[in-house]
Amino acid sequence: MTGGPPPLAAGIRRPPSAVYDVALLDLDGVVYVGPDAVPGVPEALAEARSAGMRLGFVTNNAARPPDDVARHLTELGVPAEVDDVITSAQAAATVVAGTMGQGARVLAVGGPGVAIALTAAGLTVVRSAEGRPVAVVQGYGRDVGWAQLAEAVVAVRNGARHVATNTDSTIPSPRGPLPGNGAFVGVVSGVTGQEPLVTGKPDPAMHAECVRRTGARRPLVVGDRLDTDIEGARRAGAASLLVLTGVTDPAALLAAGPQRRPDLLAADVGGLLVPHPAVESAEGGWRCGGWTVQPAPDGLSLAADPMADGDDLDGLRALCVAHWTRPPAGGPAPRITARDDRAAEALGRWHLLP
Secondary structure, three states, X not given: OOOOOOOOOOOEOOOHHHHOOEEEEOOEOOOEEOOEEOOOHHHHHHHHHHOOOEEXXXXXXXXXXXXXXXXXXXXXXXXXXXHHEEEHHHHHHHHHHHHHOOOOEEEEEOOHHXXXXXXXXOOEEEOOHHHOOOEEEEOOOOOOOHHHHHHHHHHHHOOOEEEEOOOOOEEOOOOOOEEOHHHHHHHHHHHHOOOOEEOOOOOOHHHHHHHHHHOOOOEEEEEOOHHHHHHHHHHHOOEEEEEOOOOOOHHHHHOOOHXXXXXXXXXXXXXXXXXXXXXXXXXXXXEEOOEEEEEEOOXXXXXXXXXXXXXXXXXXXXXXXXXXXXXXXXXXXXXXXXXXXXXHHHHHHOOOOO
């Protein structure tokens, strides 16, 4: 983005579903949270498909095989075929098979999706360090516990290559963020002193594979995580849409580094169906829709036009662009003050009040 407008500034005059040919959707925190669909998402995706947009599903969650994921999506009202789904377990299996060779012995740690992906790639799955694995592939699984982690530690100490499907520290749930695969990967790497090879997002291989399968010419990555979905999109050379139904909150977005700043922002996947306003410089500050941001002695100030229609997220868009363009162009979320009641209400909802 060097030399061009900052992310979020350009906006898009038509709905993304009319501009991008394929949406590469993350799942946890985007399409569903826990077992249930995010409210309104099945209907929004059906409308995006009606507008001509095709869908691919790219998940760092390795717990389930693609056919289970496709079945779950279909049950939630988002029809999907097995080839529409790419998991980080498949990415890990491809990497291990390519480096270790067909038939290589691999210790699988995680949910059923890990072992199934390894077997499908022609690898030999073992269940303990005594099986002499040349690699340990570790992915998320709800039943992962001390016994599996201990086998992984012993195998890595014996020379096995530690491969992590992803290092997401948390996963979204109806009860709030819960430990993700990265938390358990940290146990193994912390005990062994060996850094794992990470094959899931933000590595661009998963998005590239989805682009190959779908034949996408103008893909749009849709995700809820800055460190995997948005950075992964940037590394894959794709545009990105951040939704706020998962783990990223406004404070984290404001503090995002250059590689983790999305091109578009929406409350949820319904953002595929509407134009996104530009953020423009105005009177020494920034304006988006009916919202303005001005420099303040100790940070930024936010104001809303009481007569303006539009999304309150226009205020957050303006805040992000203002902060990202302030010397030294980013850093922790700034102190933000409200110049009117509507702005104060929005800042309170976003947990950004000083």
